[in-house]
Amino acid sequence: MPAEPADERRSGPLLQHLARRMRLRSESVLTPLGLRVRHLVALTVLRDSGDISQQGLAGTLQIDGTNVVGLLNDLESAGLVERRRSPTDRRRHVVSLTGAGATRIREAECALADAEDEVLGALAPDERELLYDLLRRASQGCAPTCTEAATESPDAC
Amino acid sequence: MPAEPADERRSGPLLQHLARRMRLRSESVLTPLGLRVRHLVALTVLRDSGDISQQGLAGTLQIDGTNVVGLLNDLESAGLVERRRSPTDRRRHVVSLTGAGATRIREAECALADAEDEVLGALAPDERELLYDLLRRASQGCAPTCTEAATESPDAC
């Protein structure tokens, strides 16, 4: 047998696992704030990527455009985001975070402290910060639409 | 207003976001291997945490015990895991990864290379390795059952 038993460890399954645990923990905490997890995900994306069209948001969140409508209806009726018509293309809506939205995100993040403590309890504070930084950069890296990368597939496995 | 606008950045939403992207990307790749994402998550947990009861697996995966049965039925009929009665408590099933299961994980991880490249494309190879290490340690940290921590809630936010 070969010495190395194929060191092909992928983050995918671990990401799924931790995300599930985090989601279950977060839901009960977020409910009193009138938010679902997906709302907070959308708000966070919006905060990190700035103004964006609904189509762009659908691409980033990887959800169907028709479902973006309902998601934004929730957030807009709560005053957390704003839909303005794009001046350059009046078909488009430019979605942006409001001041209230930014505040609500901070409140939610604060409320999530316990959930994060439970799920990431094994990590030291500086490690959690490192994790956050990696996740944020990975998230922004494929922000606009990764879908365009579907063509290239240099599978050298 | 205070100088610091509350630097309460949480990893939760980013975890959800990236996990979703990763899951969507992974599904099509895993299908030819006869696996769903949740199967690979279970196998990975099983590999990392060693033998475990079904109840313990339900706690770690945070899914209902009745659904663990079906999940393990899939994996066992594919020869990837084994159910043996515990010698100390014959009510229990001790679930363990088989050699074929370990092999299949490696195959799956290999096949997931493209998906990971797309989702984590913004990270350098050593950063991805770092991310994997953090995720794995966080995952193992709350392995047995975090549920016991539900009682304590020293919310000092």
Place this chain on the structure above:
DNA sequence: TAAATAGTTCGTGCTACACGAACGATCGAT
């Protein structure tokens, strides 16, 4: 003017799960 595009609304269907009930096998306590 015609065709394509962004967003909206509605309906349909699928999948993942939670949850409860009922059952057999087994353990623990009495």
Place this chain on the structure above:
DNA sequence: ATCGATCGTTCGTGTAGCACGAACTATTTA
């Protein structure tokens, strides 16, 4: 030896998240 609790199993039911398609309006582009 008996009884209640526990583990795993099977079945059924319900719900939530989403994808997908159709039809429509407003707008841009060819």
